[in-house]
Amino acid sequence: MAKILMKGNEAIGAAAIKAGCKYFFGYPITPQNELPEFMSRELHKVGGCFVQAESEVSAINMVYGAAGAGARVMTSSSSPGIALKQEGISYIAGAELPCVIVNISRGGPGLGGIQPAQSDYFQSTRGGGNGDYRLLVFAPASLQEAVDCTMEAFDLADYYRNPVMVIGDGMIGQMMEPIEFNEPVKRELPEKDWATVGTKGARKPNIINSLALDPAELEKHNIKLQAKYKEMEENEVRYEMYNMEDAEVVMVSYGTTARIVKNAIAALKEEGINVGLIRPITLWPFPHKAFEEIPATTKALLSVEMSMGQMIDDVKIASSGRWPVHFYGRSGGMIPTPDAIANKVKEILGGAR
């Protein structure tokens, strides 16, 4: 199939529909508006339904209901809106329901700004909502990857009975790139025999629930959830390693920032400085194993983010003290330049050579 040129937000919506998403509940917020707008135009054509909720809180709770009722369902928002959804996300994770949540993130804290940022790393990987739960979090760096991740996200959500988040910074939502829709690798998906579809008088009632008043029962549930998260850590880690051979410094960067980092790597190469990149595609599970492949030539790690330093915590954990970990970041919608990143690398290596 020939590639088509689409805007990121619409491409994600189209990918969701290709993946069998029938229901979308959302609330307007910049810079993700083209996604709910697209769904409001398209979902009814596939026998689905779009509802604009009265708030992000309601939207995620509509997702909670629809997911419990057995549907393939999605919501999208941007940073402060995702903050409002955390209550529902925690319930959905606790009740073990599948859904896909898209965050086209913007600068914070508070109302912040509307320009691209990556300051929701903690929000997406450290809970955000209450309790011991995890989301599978994809951070695509291109629209093709955003489309691929979105299509697979629905299968993964069903497979693990867990919410999956696709986080793209504002650039992913707003830019246009050529894309094609590729079917994800087929998975054996479990029957949704737990869904609220009516008993028809033929079985005991199904109950969707995250409440367990008996502490022993709740702990047992949490141990079960942890086993599932462990399985995700073993099987669903995605990352890219780039230019690692003889790297003096290894940068760690994700999303569109990683593309800027690649430009910096090319510029540094011309100056005879070899720098590698570990690009997490899943923010959770974090690609710890990528750090085992760092070559002996590497003297330091550099976390490059569009934030004041969030992923760096995971980089430090993954480094286990084996390398000094440095940070370069811009925030509030400011975009790092290849030159500034290259200068930071040179500074780490002891100045210009």
Add this chain to the structure above:
Amino acid sequence: MAVVFQRTNGLTEKPFHYCPGCTHGVIHRLVGEVLEELGVLGDTIGVAPVGCSVLAYDYFNCDMHEAAHGRAPAVATGIKRVHPDKVVFTYQGDGDLASIGTAEIIHVAHRAEKITTIFVNNAIYGMTGGQMAPTTLIGQKATTSPYGRDAAHSGMPLRVSEMMATITGAVFVERVSVDTPANIRKTKKAIKKAFEIQLEGKGFGIVEILSTCPTNWGLTPTESLTWLQENMIPYYPLGNFRTPEEAK
């Protein structure tokens, strides 16, 4: 031997956890009886709230979904949009519906979702131990209004049915009470009507049921019924506020 009274098939065999004299049990039974009589138990999905009736999912003999505090109408919307042919209801108290869930209840009606809401108003937060609710009456003592509710400080009690009746999509709004056998019969009639309207696809229906909380009111069950009659009914008048005919 003729059977004159038995458990409705609309309820499971799980014993209620409710306090002695609490009227949640009566209301549960009425909802169960209506669902059974309408023959829709196998096609019904109920949404339980947070509050005293948080465990309602264990009692209704149909598929159930336990929502976050106040969010039952949003959860119900998600379910109904996926299964427009099923019967979907929410069961909510006054802390859940009239306080933390005001946005959700207003907008489920505003969108005219074909859903039924059973709203149990006992003028207090029961499960958390008797705090003031938006529905707590003037002068009524609660653990967070220890000197009695003061209008200058906390505003006047919220009349939910009157408010809901201003929304076009709310095609059935009725306030009833379970203080006497006669009123219990009227309550059942209202609940049945609300579900029938859903089955006819006419829009959103809500039945507000004045209920007692002997434990947190600090009264005996009988005194509670009298208190409801003397204090709640004068401020929360019983009656129908909207029928589908009027909604046109």
